Amino acid sequence: MPNKQISAAAAAELVRDGDTVTTSGFVGIGVPEELLVALETRFVETAHPRDLTLFFAAGQGDGKDRGLNRLGHEGLLARVIGGHWGLIPKVAALATAGKIAAYNLPQGVISHLYRDIAAGRPGTLSRVGLGTFVDPRLEGGKINDVTHDEIVSVMEVGGAEHLFYRALPVHVALLRGTSADPAGNISMEREALVIDNLAQAMAAKNSGGVVIVQVERMVARHGLNPRDVVIPGALVDAVVVAAPENHHQTFATPYSHAFSGQFRVEADTVPEMPLTPRKVIARRAAFELPINGVVNLGIGMPEGVAAVAGEEKLLPHLTLTAEPGVIGGQPASGLDFGAAVNTDAIVPQSAQFDFYDGGGLDIAVLGMAQVDARGNVNVSRFGPKLAGAGGFINISQNARAVVFAGTFTSVGLDLAVSEAGVEIRSEGRVTKFVEAVEQVTFSGPLAAAAGKKVLYVTERAVFRLRPEGVELVEIAPGIDLERDVLAHMAFAPEMAPEIAEMDARLFAEGPMGLRVDLLHLDLDDRVALSADKAQLFLNFEKMRVRAPGDVNKVRARVEAVCAPLGHRVDVVANYDGARIDEEVEDAWVAMVQQMEDRFYGTVTRYSGSAFMRMKLGAAFAREVRPHVFETATEARAFLSAARGGSFL
Template sequence: MNKWTNAAAVAASIFDDATIAITGSGGGLLEPDAILAAIEARFLETGHPRDLTVIHALGVGDGQGSGLGRFAHAGMVRRVIGGHWVWSPAMQRLAESGQIEGYSFPGGVIATLFREIGAGRPGVITRVGLRTFVDPRLGGGKLNDATTENLVELIEIGGKEFLRYKPLKIDFSIVMASSADDNGNLSTRHEPADLDIYAVALAAHNSGGKVIAQVKSRPRSRVPARLVGVPGVMVDLTVETPDQRQCQISEYDATLSGETLGETPDIEMPDGMRLIVAERAAKELGSNQSVNFGFGFPGAIPAVLASQGRGNEYWGSVEQGIHRGAMLDGAMFGTARNADSIMSSVDQFDWYSGGGIDVTFLGMGEFDEEGNVNVSKLGSMVVGPGGFMDIAQGAKKLVFCGAFEAKGLRVERKSDALKILSPGSVPKAVKKVRHVTFSGVQARLDGKEVLYITERAVFRLDTLGVCLVEVATGVDMYRDVLSRMEFTPLIDERLLESAPAH
């Protein structure tokens, strides 16, 4: 049963070689950083705990050392299994250099795996990740040569291929909540998201491990039953942290937690290339559709739709469990003011992977002649897919959004004509992507509608491959598009008819 303690005592209880699951998402959402900081301090002072395995579904940290970054010391961790790595550059470097074993799995799969571990089931059996880098045929999610154990396997059920992500024992779950009463009941009532807090706690408790909670307050009265996110029977240790923030941008904002409705600040409009791509992508949204917006370029689309008076024409959602409201962008992606609904990310991923959304707008690091997309490994640095793969698996229509080139690309638009001021030195339309985060082959097998939208051209995935279907006004198809690609796409007949001779 629950015991109140302090962060230093918690840190002292973590033993070497332990497997630790943590909650959290970018922007400080449900990030138990006071406890993680205490564990880090103990390691730096004593060299223990060491050789840890850390598992997290979404990106955890601020990019400056919080969250997952607390474990990013040589010898402190042996293995990391993560859905999104970008919020801890130090941990990215450890994986890149082979100093740790690293796995990158879909964020929704990891969140669901916590639930399946807690339920005593044989892992997650899903089609999410087929023919991508997490498929054993393409590496099994391993990030370097130091990573050798197979944690995912290809199986067949009823004549169809599936991936099985294997369960593992969780020794400690470290979670964050708003408050806990004297019975240990945890509530996330003041938080912008619930994420996978219950599943993370369940995984440790039913593995015979311990559940450790960081909370802002210890109210004298009991937490109302309907507001309990994790029942006290599952909680072992609780640390009261009065200076705990709701998220990076707010100590407490009731419009973020959905407790009250308030005025929505004016949405900041994107500019430059993000605006150009977002405006073109917005044309792919039909009326009354269920929509997901991914991180990066797609995060600009809600602002464009609002500026066009289309803010109420669709039902938007993100993988953190948020439905509708005024979606925030940048570091606070995954939150919204005045949301209609805040549900667990585990339930949200079930809805996504099962086909609950009509169209998704996702980022695009690079794409290739098979229609594959990479967002999970840029250069030699692991980024991870986050919820990208879970969302892409279930969506009926996929619209990938990004710049046509990288590093140095500058454009301007005047009178609806695009002018390329300086080209990028790194192509993004490549012969073969470094990491297959989205499989064009699998998409064709599944009959998906797929578009690739850049500032100067639009491509479509058809039965024979990637086809160029649109070129922006002011752009020369041969000079500015085809000659700057590493592969030759199919070309829509209408473009050939209208293009000047070369």
């Protein structure tokens, strides 16, 4: 068997003019830097190869010179099809200047295209991208006016609209692993991710192309455990051993045993976030975290949610994920983003997007740069600035619930946070709540039509998506509605029947006790029996009921208290500040009906919220005779007057 090891310069010679080249990597992880350096050097010295098509899923760069920025030379590239552009400004500049044909497609779609190209399919059929700028009825994913070919089309399958993303042959795959034997078998034991390496290698091989893999070391022939081999040697044409400086684990970390899963780290080693507007936003988003749920956190502002979850001791009750294939553990940030510590598993990126696209995410917390009255969100394009969508479209379109997180305005914004709330020292010069987003990366109307739960969380106000559009539901203490919110919106939002004040704990130092709230650890205190065992007090004040499990916990606690009594009890229920989500409203009412049938005598309820009284009255009217008062005094007075009676 031949020895497939060659020099980086010799590898660069294998790339021909006009080739379609795919590269591995996610941000600064798994990027074949040695091969990109060699390719750039050859072009600078010889003006070849020329007119390449660059085809990549995730952004690979440091926002400056490394990664795909090395290919940002006029003449080297003729066309680029990519998922995320924000970290490759040198290539993005060619696209926005119209010097290359350029497309921005969803990261997960490109990841799946690798598999479909490998399998010889004509393309990828998906609902991902409908209603966004990728939809050919809007922009078709085209970045500039010199991009003419239609590579996305609309198809109807099974009575539903889909987008068809056309496949293309891959001539060269520039990939990266850890170890190689002379036959070209590749392992990835020191890499933070496996990404799409196998699918990309198969796509190139089955297109008649060349597969070149950068590694950090060679081992003896047959020296790798076959179960550790990620890319079989049969798919690999050449192996290049990289210089250490071009094979860092991430662009921020030369090597971490924790990122490769060799060791675990103590959870309390994660630094606590300072009390800033960023933390306020992350905390408010964390209120939506589903216990035992699967979560995706985007880059930037949403990264803080992981730190808050750690501080609140919630990480053992969540499965955090990241789109390149991380399942479990705690995600890293910055140029380490995509890596994670204490993970449960690392899977291929395409498999992760299978799970995401199928609705596996319970919630996603993502950034937002622009929001309009219809609930559309833009994170991908702002005038000449090209960020790209990355996995945002896959994730936001298919997660069961989405929280968009970001400051209310930007550029020059100066805020102070204290127990009194938020003080605006200097307002931001850029408005985020605009009349119409510059590019639709998330379709509000499609999400509303599907009944998706969507929140827009800022440091001073919280909005939700309703069929009518964006609705204001919460405002921070210290904030004036007209001066600090409405005056800085290009549209008038819908107004909730009652605008709540954001939880005071968001603005205070120290842990919030969110674990108690979300796990309902205080139910023993919330369900209490009087000394004479004649009255039951249900304190649902500020309780959030979001899932069937929450309803079952209340049912179980009431049963535990009432079942041994052998007689009915009169009930006073406090619903002040309580929230019962629409999705579980019927289950809550059914549970209350069951408890009344089995255990209750006279029942009174009270809430200081007129909207909650109306909502409870309407809900209970269907099954339970409603008596919802404004104060505890009124509720107890009614109970006293009706003592011994029953509504059943």
